[in-house]
Amino acid sequence: MKTFIKAIASFFYIGHLPIAPGTFGSVAGLLLAWTSNETLTYVFLPLCVAGFLVAAPAENVYGAKDPKQFVLDEVCGMMLGLLWLPKEIVIFIIAFLLFRLLDVWKPWPVSLLQKNKNPLSIMWDDLACGIAVNVALQAGMKLWGAAHGAAAA
DSSP: OHHHHHHHHTTTTGGGOSSOHHHHHHHHHHHHHHHHGGGHHHHHHHHHHHHHHHHHHHHHHHTSSSOTTOOHHHHHHHHHHHTTSOOOHHHHHHHHHHHHHHHHHOOTTHHHHHHOOSTTHHHHHHHHHHHHHHHHHHHHHHHHHHHHHHHHO
16 A cells, blocks of 8 residues: 555656656646646646655655655646646646746745645645636736737737
């Protein structure tokens, strides 16, 4: 059972990479979002559920709160950041950079989720970063479209 929990929590051992496991987990989420096309929601939701289900057992297996090997949260957060956005390379790059910035920086209210002792907070802080990225990009695209449309008229 420990092997199964490690495989899921570390997203098939990406979290065991010696350098920047969170960044590689985010890249995995980005690649899943890129290749999922219209099925992103159907890939994202089961991975999220799996993340919540293995959060507490993973803390026990790794012997740490929010263990660095647990990168399924980055995978899901990155995917949420791209949900319902156009599949365009510029948008994906901006989303990735913004997600990593927020995930490392942990601004308020994400920092409150990070400090929470509940094992489920492993997932919640990265999902909050994903929501922030998605909202920022959705708003940015609307503003860009409004400004671009106004300039063209």
